[in-house]
Amino acid sequence: MRQKAKIEKYDAPAGGWGSLSAVAHILTQEEVALLGSEILLKQNKAGGFMCVSCSWAKPAEPRMFEFCENGAKATAWEITGKTVTADFFAQHTLTELRAWSDHQLEEKGRLTTPMRYDPGSDKYLPVDWSEAFREIGAELNALDPRSVIMYTSGRASLEASYMYQLFGRMYGTNNFPDSSNMCHETTSVALPEVIGVPVGTVLLTDFDETDCIFFFGHNTTTNAPRMLHPLQEAAQRGVPIVTFNPLRERGLERFVNPQSPVQMIAGGTRISSQYHQVRIGGDAAAIAGICKWIVESDDLARTNGGPRVVDVAFIEQHTAGFDEFAAFCRAQDWGQIERASGLSRTAMLDAANTYMAANAVIANYGMGITQHKHGVETAKMIVNLLLLRGNIGKPGAGISPIRGHSNVQGQRTVGISEKTKLVPLDKLAELYGFEPPRWDGLSTVDACEGILKGDVRGFVSLGGNFVRAIPERSLMEPAWSGLRLSVQIATKLNRSHIVPGEVTYLLPCLGRIEIDQQASGPQAVSMEDSTTCIHGSRGQRQPVADNLLSEPAIVAALAKATLGPNPAVDWDAWVADYAQVRDAIERTYPDQFKDFNERMFEPGGFPRPLPARERKWKTPNGKANFTVPKAAFAPPRDGDGIYELMTMRADGQFNTTIYTEDDRFRGIQGSRYVVLMNPADMEDDGLKSGDTVTLVTEAGDGVERSLSELQVVPYDIPRKSLAGYYPECNGLIPLWHYAEGSKVPAAKSVPVRLFQDMIPEIIEGGEIPISTG
Structure with missing residues (x-):
């Protein structure tokens, strides 16, 4: 039996005393309280280090x-004083460690010694x-590069x-899936087709100039909390913030800036003016x-001779497809829209007005949009909304996909992509004197399918927790043992490290916050935030x-052990001085990284050039394109007993890293095996708070996917909707259940049936199981 969660209603806003308490707790837990408080002052500052969690923008004039x-x-998780040494592994088999929770594994501390798995x-x-x-290197050379991820x-x-x-x-593979394949690949597919760039158009300064902000499918409270600062400032000057989300997320309701004594006393700011x-x-x-x-409304204005509602000049000069999209809109039935959206016509009119x-309107969205079967079309619908009034390519407006x-985002910019059309292969060939493979590689879903079929034989992972992050756990973990080679480069122990292949290596690396001393001295590295701004980062801790x-040193050593000599690539020189790597990036992408080394520590970062910001549309027709959704939107399933499950993240986690078993804002403590459910649905199904249930995926493909002992928590969530934690619920997601066009797992809408768990009832003669569902 799993430990039951303690449920206590939490009414405090995001930030505030709760946030301060959580920070103090994690610093103490990781034994870095004094050191941590000093290092935190250098976080997200020019000359300091860039945060290792979310990719939200860093201001040119940072707060203290x-x-x-x-x-x-x-930060505390990375600079912890706790370590996992060779002695730890001598005491525990991998079979034993597989019974540990995600939190228990990572909480043991930093990896310190390269390790090789011994099957005996x-x-x-x-x-x-x-x-x-x-x-x-020998193992890689014995494998077909096409079979290596x-x-x-x-x-x-x-x-x-x-x-x-x-x-x-240079080894011969284009199999470069990354975590984008599991989150915002939908954005990278949708936006180039309609505005000619694969990323958002908004800069941080646009939040100072906007007069309206829309949010779709994003939990800012836990996934990009620093974003709450510009949102609060906008709300305080009267900017309406209109939010669409199945759950009411605390940070988009109320926020208290912990750095403001006045707010700590007064109670903070209302964020969303409308919450749908x-x-x-x-x-x-x-x-x-x-x-x-x-x-x-525009039709009526035109009929009455009034001022047009849509931006006619922008539409005529910059767009294509408006007439077809307008006709589509006129043809939609309000009753069907209400059923499909779950909102009243009045609510949608309020948002439209x-x-x-x-x-000037900014539209933000997160994985609540991208991780759906029709996520690509939904992202394009957000673009349609913005194009109607010219809200792309002007100050205070634009589309803002909030990356994780x-x-x-930056990895894709410098060539981590399985799609060869996104990589300057001819330039690489010219610079380094080799012929790159020209075939498209495998995405994350493709890689999983290849592992299941036995076609993928090698897997090298530069960070991450692939085994835990992907769908189809019940099939994927057993199939992992069929890999010939598994190489895991990491800072902390996680699930992917304890599911071995035939030959498995665990290679510990420096964290970003640690001083990276090489032959030319301490090194700096760089990254790109959600707004396409490039930032430098210097390690601060021994x-x-x-x-x-x-x-970089590990990658270079692997390359030297695998590849033959190439006079055009001096791996040792690159490791000795990362500035030489940045020079190579600039030579490869001269239009994106001009004067890279000189600019990397500019306050606020330097933005990559983005044509759509200047209303230059790098689409086939040279226009920003309205699009008519083909699948449109499906009505809810009524009366068939099927629920739609969305996965979510807790306050105590970031991606697959679980800092605590608690979720403060939802009032859940001590367990992540819960399912949030509408109280009316609970009553219909004869359930009460604290009952445990089993979720079974409605797939029809002959594969049994279920998750038991989930504690029911009554919650403000739409009818026939459920919410459970990622990654615990990943096993309920079929590998083939993904966004059309992008193959992003559709984790935000999984059809499931719900059954109350078998419960033991004591009767004369012993215990027998009684099913009530």
């Missing part, structure tokens, strides 16, 4: 404490770095990422309703162990 609660947790003892044994590199998490620096993709392509709880998957329909009212009253991990190598 330019970090959030989760940023402080990530089922333990990791220490190995010399040189021996590890030599053996890994080179995965990256979202925190590897631009320097390490560039070296990694060059190593891989769409049903799961209902965003596209809600946007269609808003657009319908805008188009019909607010939008029409504004001159700290450099997940490494936790003497035997650690940096990510």
Whole structure:
């Protein structure tokens, strides 16, 4: 039996005393209280280090404490004094460790020694770095490069990422899936087709000039808390903030800036002026309703000879497809839109009227949009909304996909991509004198399918926790043992490290916050934030162990052990001085990284050039494109007993890293095995708070996917909707259940059935199980 969660209502706003208490707790827990408080003052500052958690923008004029609660947790997690040495692995088999929770594994501390898996003892044994590199190189050379995956998490620096993709392509593979494939690949597919760039158009300064902000599918409280500062400032000057989300997330309701004594006493700021709880998957329909009212209001204005509602000059000069989209909007039935969105017509009109009253609107969205079957079309619908009134390419306006991990966007910029059209292969060939492979590589979903089929034989992971982050856990973990080679480069122990292949290495690396001393002196690295701004980062703390190598050093050593000599690539010189790597990046991408080394520590970062910001549309027709959704939006399933499950993250986690088993804002303590449920649905199903249930995926493909002993928590969530934690619920997601066009796992809308768990009832003669569901 799993430990039951303690449920206590939490009414405090985001930030405030709760945030201060959480920061103090994590610093104490990780035994870095004094050191941590000093290092936190250098977080997200020019000349300091960039946060290792979220990728939100860093201001040119930072606050004294330019970090959030989760940023402080990530810092404490990395600079912890706790270590995992060879002695730890001598005491525990991998079979034993697989019974530990995600929190228990990572909380043991920093990895310190390169290790090699010994199948005979089922333990990791220490190995010399040189021996590890030599053996890994030999294994890679014995494999077909097409069968090898080179995965990256979202925190590897631009320097390490560039070296990694060059190593891989010189080896002969284009299999470069990364964490983008599991989150914002939907954005990277949708936006180029309609505005000609794969990223958002908003800069941090736009939040100072906007007069309206829309939010779709994002929990800012836990996934990008520093964003609450510009949101609070906007709300305080009267900017309406209109939010669409199935759950009411605290940070988008109320926020107290812990750095303001006045706010700590007074109680903070209301953030959202409108909060619309769409049903799961209902965003596209809600946007269609808003657009319908805008188009019909414009029709009425034109009929009456009044001022036009849509931006006619912008539409005529810069866009294509308006007439078709307007016709689509007019044809939609309000009753169907209400059913599909879960919102009333009045609610959608209120949002539309607010939008029409504004001159400059920013539309933010997160994985609540991208991780849906129709996520690509929904992202395009957000663009449609913005194009109606010219809200792209002017100050205070634009589209703002809020990326997750700290450099997940930047990795793509410097070549981490399985799609060869996104990589300057001809330039790489010219610079380094080799012929890169020209075939498209495998995405995350493709890689998983290849592992299941046995086609993928090698997996090299530059950070991350791939096994835990992906769907289809019940199939994927057993299939992992079929890999010939598994190489894991990491700072902390996680689930992916204790599910071995035939030959498995665990290579510990420096963290970003640690001083990276190389031949030319201490090194700096760089990353790109969600707004395409590039920032430099310098380590501040002595490494936790003497035997650690940096990510660039590990990549270079693997390359030297695997590849033949190439006079155009001096791996040793690059490791000795990362400035040489940045020079190489600039030579490869001269239009994006002009004067890279000179500019990398500019306050606020330097923005990459983005044509859409200047209303230059790098699309096939040279226009920004309105699009008509093909699938439109599906009505809810009524009366068939199927719920829509969305996965979510807690206050006590970042991605697969679990800092605590608690979720403060939702009032859940001590367990992550819970399911949030509408009280009316609970009553219909004969459930009460604290009952445990089993969720079974409704897939029809013959694969059984279920998760039991989930404690029911009554919550303000739309009818026939459920919410459970990521990554615990990943096993309920079929591998084939993904966003059309991007293959992002559709984790925010999984059809499931719910059954009350079997309960023991004591009767004369012993215990028998009684099923009530």
